[in-house]
Amino acid sequence: MFKSLGFWIAHFNVLAVSAVLLGAFGVQFGEQEIPCPLCMLQRMAMLLCALGSAYVILQARTGELSIPHFSAGYGMSILAAVCGAAISTRQVLLHIVPPDPGYGDPVFGLHLYTWALVVFVVVLIDSGLNLMFARELVTNQPLKFGVVSKGVIGLLGVIIIGNLLSVFCQEGFHWILPDDPARYELFYDLGIFKAN
Numbered sequence: 001m002f003k004s005l006g007f008w009i010a011h012f013n014v015l016a017v018s019a020v021l022l023g024a025f026g027v028q029f030g031e032q033e034i035p036c037p038l039c040m041l042q043r044m045a046m047l048l049c050a051l052g053s054a055y056v057i058l059q060a061r062t063g064e065l066s067i068p069h070f071s072a073g074y075g076m077s078i079l080a081a082v083c084g085a086a087i088s089t090r091q092v093l094l095h096i097v098p099p100d101p102g103y104g105d106p107v108f109g110l111h112l113y114t115w116a117l118v119v120f121v122v123v124l125i126d127s128g129l130n131l132m133f134a135r136e137l138v139t140n141q142p143l144k145f146g147v148v149s150k151g152v153i154g155l156l157g158v159i160i161i162g163n164l165l166s167v168f169c170q171e172g173f174h175w176i177l178p179d180d181p182a183r184y185e186l187f188y189d190l191g192i193f194k195a196n
Contacts, residue, residue: 005137006056006065006070006130006133006134006137006138006139007056007057007065007139009053009126009137010054010056010060010073011053011148011149011152013049013053013123013126014050014054014152014155015152017047017049017050017053017119017123018050018152018155018156018159020115020119021043021047021159022159023107024039024043024112025162027104027105027107027112028166031105033104033105034170034181034182034183034184035170035181036103036177036179036180036181037176037177037179038087038088038090038091038094038113039103039112039113039116040163040177041084042084042088042091042113042116044163045081045083045084045087045120046080046084046116046119047159047163048076048077048079048080048083048084049080049081049084049119049120049123050077051076051077051080051156052073052075052077052080052127053073054073054152054156055069055072055073056069056070056073056074057145057149057152057153058153061145061149065143070130070134070137070138074127074130074131075127075131077123077126077127078123078124078127078128080123081120081121081123081124082120082124084116084123085121085124087116088113088114088117089117091103091113091116092111092113092114095111095113168186169184169186170184170185170186171186172185172186172188172189172190173186173189174189
């Protein structure tokens with residue numbers, strides 16, 4: 001059981017990042033807070049972090065999870081987390097000087113971009129620990145790629161598609177996202193809503 005722990009930790013990692021992204025969707029649609037371009041870049045970096053763990057899960061599907069595959073997956077997560085941490089740090093620093101209220105409403109006392117920085121730091125620590133203990137966490141025995149694995153990968157796929165649709169609705173047929181978005185441009189481009 002312990003030798004397949006790395007496989008199951010990868011599932012937990014994907015689910016944890018998916019929960020954070022679903023929470024971001026909840027704020028976006030429940031609180032009517034349209035994410036800015038930096039927020040969208042942070043979401044993309046989180047998706048890339050989750051794809052590193054998803055790579056580990058998908059490699060186990062072939063029957064054996066090797067240390068090189070395990071390391072490649074967590075290496076991808078580390079690179080994505082470093083990029084995401086840089087982006088979220090930039091956004092934190094943009095709003096750090098009082099009396100700037102920050103972008104969006106705080107959640108549990110912190111803005112979403114600050115929570116994103118926390119997530120990226122946790123991914124860095126988690127990925128580093130997984131790499132340190134790769135020999136202990138990876139088994140040379142076949143692992144069962146069952147319904148749980150399919151569900152976790154499927155959930156991540158749905159979240160990826162949701163983010164793509166969200167960005168497309170925000171950007172519409174324009175080249176860039178507005179710095180301070182106030183509406184979903186696609187609906188105005190298609191004439192569904194009338195511009196003021």
